[in-house]
Amino acid sequence: MEKKHKTGIVWYRRDLRVRDHFGLLAVEENCAEQLPVYFLSSWKAAHNWTGANRQQFLCDSLASLDGNLRVFGGRLLIRAEPVLEGIKRLIEQSGATYFCYQKDPDPFGHGIEADVDQLCRSLGVEVYAYHDVSLHAPEEVLTGGGLPYRVYTPYSKQWLMKEKPQRLKNVTALHTPADLSTEEIPCIGHWNLSHPAPQRLLGGEKAARERMKKAVAEIVTNYKDRRDLPAEQGTSRLSQDLRWGLISIRELYARVLQAELALPPSQREGCLTYRKELAWREFYFAILRFFPEVLEWEFSAQWRGLPWEHNEAHWQAWCSGNTGFPIVDAGMRELLATGHMHNRVRMIVAMFLTKDLHIDWRHGESWFMRHLIDGEIASNNGGWQWSAGTGADAAPYFRIQNPWSQTQRFDPKGIYIKRWLPELAHLPAEKFYEAPTNGLPLAKGYPFPIVDHRTERDRTLAIFKVHKASTS
Ligand SMILES: Cc1cc2nc3c(=O)[nH]c(=O)nc-3n(C[C@H](O)[C@H](O)[C@H](O)COP(=O)(O)OP(=O)(O)OC[C@H]3O[C@@H](n4cnc5c(N)ncnc54)[C@H](O)[C@@H]3O)c2cc1C
Known part of the structure; x- marks a missing residue:
């Protein structure tokens, strides 16, 4: 059957698969030739909100996508240039008259879409943008x-x-012309980032x-x-x-x-x-x-302007998993080793940073984005604001989790803690249920708790109460 367009482009963004894919199916149905393309961004090298784990996962996933497209007769074009220029150049090189892409849920990705639509219109290219995140x-x-x-x-x-x-049906046959130039599938070096976590999951x-x-x-x-x-x-x-x-x-x-x-x-x-x-x-x-302002401000207006503190030694201890609170340290070390952290532990470490160390949730949010493979702007912001007590439907500020009793409840045998803190492997799990009372660290080489939970909990309650009174 005659196709409506000779050539169509599918702009891959955060939908790196071939199955159940709106764009790929649309270019297959509407076009004789399909050009799947991914634009590598350079800004990620300098950006606070991405890191080696995410980018390595992306590299693995792009390589896998290329292989999967080839099974159907296509291939992935990789282009390292700013998106708008790149799209314009590809349209001009290929003569494409059809262009489709998945709409991005975050303001950064979403922000460019109006310009892409405008560019395509100005070049007489039909655009199909779909929501399926x-x-x-x-x-x-x-x-x-x-x-x-x-x-x-x-x-x-x-x-x-x-x-x-x-679910959509799968594509059956693609044809990507061989004469269009492409970059190498990137490796992590493209962004000049440090090494990814040693135990990360495989992408693709x-x-x-x-x-x-x-x-x-x-x-x-x-x-x-x-x-x-x-x-x-x-x-x-x-x-x-x-x-x-x-x-x-x-x-x-x-x-x-x-x-x-x-x-x-x-x-x-x-x-x-x-x-x-x-x-x-x-x-x-x-x-x-x-409410895109949540990326800058507390969702709940009454908590804007809270007097966060910054103690650099405490911050470093939290980041490296050396606070002396085993459940917190296990979580932070899991994050460094794997680029992942269990949800329960994410809540514990986030509450600990904001309620025990009084450090601004935005610092934690950014640290997570740099280390998580699943770093998702919306969920990460939501999780951080929930834990800080400032977000949409958040934990009320006076519900402050106690890291010691959380351990007793959710890691009663200390298996998770011992997995990530081998220096504590010889201790009975009960040692992780409360702060050491003898003034000594739990083990040689492991720090004494950097703060007293009860004292800091009371301080947090006082800080939030005073702030609430001053803004109501
Ligand atoms: C401080 C903090 C930061 C977080 N940052 C992120 C993040 O950057 N990216 C991210 O995907 N999730 C984030 N979460 C939510 C949650 O921790 C992860 O989705 C979950 O740990 C992923 O593991 P899983 O796939 O095994 O989840 P499962 O428990 O198997 O859940 C299934 C799926 O549901 C979704 N989901 C589950 N819980 C949540 C939640 N609370 N909020 C939003 N979606 C959820 C995820 O897509 C998840 O894959 C964060 C939570 C907190 C408390």
């Missing part, structure tokens, strides 16, 4: 009055009830799909009971795959729902809880979309 675009889940939700529970109720988009669609299948088969059914236990493999470990679009959210959701419906009703709680976590992800996308 999440199941529902922020504008699709609003209050009865048409306003954005500020609280998670009513948002998630509506989100869960909405009909979900179905194949590895991500294996993780997804394993999660659906082995994790989601018992998710509710095991997700808070960092020593266990109780969570899906799919956040980086969703961040880079190595799996489609449509497919993941459909697989979880299918697994849920195959269970007797009394055993469906785990899958439902899992689906609700996916709703948190979309809630934070919506918060970022409607």
Whole structure:
């Protein structure tokens, strides 16, 4: 059948897969030749919000994408130039008359889209931009009055009830002309970043799909009971795959729902809880979309201007996992070693930074973005503001987690702590349930707690109370 366009471009951004891909399917259906392209940015070398782990994961995923496209007869063009110039040049070189891309959920990526649309229009190129980072675009889940939700529970109720988009069929045959120039698939050196974490996950669609299948088969059914236990493999470990679009959210959701419906009703709680976590992800996308000021300010206006403190020694101790609080240090060392941290521990370390060390959540947010493979601007900001008590539907400021009792509750045998702090491996787990009372560190070479939790908790309560009184 005659195709409408001779040549079409699919601009890959954070959707690095071939399966269930709107853009790829659209260029296959509408164009005789397909040009999948990825533009390498140079700004990431200097930016605070990305680091070696994310970029290495990106490199692995681009290499995998190229290989997967080749299976269908295509290939990935890599171009190292500013996006607008690069798109213009590629359109002129190829004579493309069709251009499609996935809309980006964060203000930085989203910001360029109007210019891309304008450029294409000025060159007479048809544009197709689609939303599929999440199941529902922020504008699709609003209050009865048409306003954005500020609280998670009513948002998630509506989100869960909405009909979900179905998976798309896969492409069958692509044709990418051989005469168009491309850069090498990048390696980490492209950005001049330091070495990535030694134990990071493998990128690419194949590895991500294996993780997804394993999660659906082995994790989601018992998710509710095991997700808070960092020593266990109780969570899906799919956040980086969703961040880079190595799996489609449509497919993941459909697989979880299918697994849920195959269970007797009394055993469906785990899958439902899992689906609700996916709703948190979309809630934070919506918060970022409607309240982009959260990247600079506290979501809740009453907490703007809180008097944060900065003690450099405390900051360094937190970053390197040397605070003397084993659960905090285990989390921070897991992050450095793997580019990941368990969600329960993310909450503990974030609350510790903001409520025990009184350090501004923005510093923690930035540190996480530099080290997490799954660094997602919306979820990261949401998680940090939740922990600081300043965010949308955040933990109230007076609910301050105690790192010692959190350990007793969520890592009672100290397995997670010992995994990341080998210097404490010989100690009984009860030693991690409260601060040492003999004035000595828990082990040789391990620091004494840098602060007293009770004292700092009281200080935080006083600081927040005074601030509240001064702004109300
Ligand atoms: C301070 C802080 C920072 C965070 N930063 C990020 C981040 O940069 N990127 C990121 O993807 N998540 C972030 N989270 C949320 C959460 O910690 C991770 O999504 C989760 O640990 C990823 O592991 P998993 O895939 O095994 O999650 P699972 O427990 O298996 O959850 C399944 C999926 O649901 C989503 N999800 C789960 N919990 C949350 C949540 N609280 N908020 C938003 N989405 C959620 C994720 O996409 C996740 O992959 C942060 C949380 C906190 C407290």
